[in-house]
Amino acid sequence: MKRMANMGCVFLGNTISALGIGGFLIPAGMMMGGATGIGLAVNHYTGLPVSASLAVLNVVLFLAGAAVLGKGFALMTIISTFYSPFILEVVQQTVPSPMTDDPMLAAVVGGLLVGVGMGLVLRVGASTGGMDIPPLILNRKAGIPVGASMYVFDFAILAVQAAFGGLERMLYSVILIIVYTAVIDKIITMGTAQTQVKIISEKYEEINLAIQTRLDRGTTLLAMKGGYLGKESYEIMTVLSSRELPKLSSLVTELDPKAFLIINRVSEVRGRGFTLGKRFLDRGQAG
Numbered sequence: 001m002k003r004m005a006n007m008g009c010v011f012l013g014n015t016i017s018a019l020g021i022g023g024f025l026i027p028a029g030m031m032m033g034g035a036t037g038i039g040l041a042v043n044h045y046t047g048l049p050v051s052a053s054l055a056v057l058n059v060v061l062f063l064a065g066a067a068v069l070g071k072g073f074a075l076m077t078i079i080s081t082f083y084s085p086f087i088l089e090v091v092q093q094t095v096p097s098p099m100t101d102d103p104m105l106a107a108v109v110g111g112l113l114v115g116v117g118m119g120l121v122l123r124v125g126a127s128t129g130g131m132d133i134p135p136l137i138l139n140r141k142a143g144i145p146v147g148a149s150m151y152v153f154d155f156a157i158l159a160v161q162a163a164f165g166g167l168e169r170m171l172y173s174v175i176l177i178i179v180y181t182a183v184i185d186k187i188i189t190m191g192t193a194q195t196q197v198k199i200i201s202e203k204y205e206e207i208n209l210a211i212q213t214r215l216d217r218g219t220t221l222l223a224m225k226g227g228y229l230g231k232e233s234y235e236i237m238t239v240l241s242s243r244e245l246p247k248l249s250s251l252v253t254e255l256d257p258k259a260f261l262i263i264n265r266v267s268e269v270r271g272r273g274f275t276l277g278k279r280f281l282d283r284g285q286a287g
Contacts, residue, residue, distance in 0.1 A: 006124040007079065013120030014084045020113025022091030026050065027098035028106035031161040031173035033154025034131040035061070036088075041161050051092070055085040057131075065133040069140060077126050077133070107172045111179030118180065119187025122146070131157070146188075150181055189267045195245050196266050199236040199252055200224070201259035208236050210251055215244060239266065 021036055032040060039053035062081040066074035100106050118132065135149035154177045162170045201207055208219050221234040240248060245263070252259045 006126070009120045009124045010079045010126050011083065013117040014080055015087055015117070016120070017114050017117025018084065018087040018091045020110040020117065022088050023095045023099050024106045024110030024113070025176070026092065027095070028100070028103050028110070029169060030103070030106060030110065030176060031158055031169050033150075033157045033173075033177050037154070037157040037161060038131070041157075044161075044164050049089075051085045051089040054088065055082075058082075058085065061131070061133040065137065068137045069133075080121060080126060103169070103172050104175070107176040108179055111176045112183055114176075115180035115183025116187060119184040122184065123188050123190075150184075151177070154181070194239050194266050195242050196237065196239050196264045197245070197248060198222075198262040198264075199238075199259055200233075200262075201236075201252070201256045202233070203256040203259070204234045204236055206255050207252055207259065210255060211236070211238055211248065214251060215240065215247060217244070217248075 021032070024030075025032055025036075026040070031037065035054050035057045036050065038057060039050040042048050042053040043050050058081040062074070062077055065077060098106070100109070122132065131153055132146075132150065134153060135144070135146045138144040138149045139146050155174075158170065158173055158177065161173075199207055204221070208221065211217050211219050217238050217240050220237045222237055223232070224235045225232050238248070249261065252261060
């Protein structure tokens with residue numbers, strides 16, 4: 001069932017992305033990054049359809065991705081490799097005229113659709129094919145963030161198109177790339193972001209136990225020393241969802257109104273209580 005759901009996300013993501021590209025960006029003459037941007041450059045110089053260039057490039061990059069990222073990646077990505085050029089051609093034939101004459105609206109709406117589509121595909125560990133495979137390879141081999149390397153590749157491809165696209169179109173395309181890259185990052189991390197809280201209090205033992213028993217959240221005690229009085233004590237660190245933050249704040253205030261809280265937003269948390277099942281921790285289990 002999980003694999004079927006992931007496959008559904010791949011089909012849906014590619015369809016949404018194709019709607020943004022074929023319905024807004026290509027009709028508006030927008031320059032783009034990724035494999036589609038390369039296809040536009042090839043189309044300008046040779047007249048070869050964008051979907052044909054996309055199909056060839058997808059196959060080449062798919063083989064590279066399968067060799068480096070493994071069979072699991074290949075199984076999910078093969079759908080995108082062949083489906084994305086097909087659905088793009090369908091959208092272009094179905095929507096032959098621009099859906100808007102405003103290039104800014106085309107850049108923003110097209111960018112949102114492409115970002116949502118690519119984000120859905122990347123979220124399930126697959127790829128839309130094309131130029132989002134090299135960033136995944138770099139992430140696996142060198143630990144380079146996917147978003148950062150996508151920016152580099154996209155702007156390099158954009159620079160190639162600038163020779164025939166004009167300055168104004170290039171500026172619109174910069175907005176487009178910023179929009180869809182930001183949306184991809186949001187989609188990938190959606191539902192995984194959590195809140196990290198550090199609590200400094202003289203009543204750390206009471207607060208520590210209350211968090212474990214009343215909120216059912218694990219805690220970590222970090223040895224610390226006050227900078228002014230030089231008093232040694234412990235800082236409590238815990239991670240919880242944003243919905244639980246008001247409960248924690250109320251609990252800490254109830255036990256120690258003078259407690260000092262440091263609250264940070266973290267993009268993803270893995271482990272017990274998050275990616276693994278939640279389990280009540282009694283005082284003997286707390287670490």
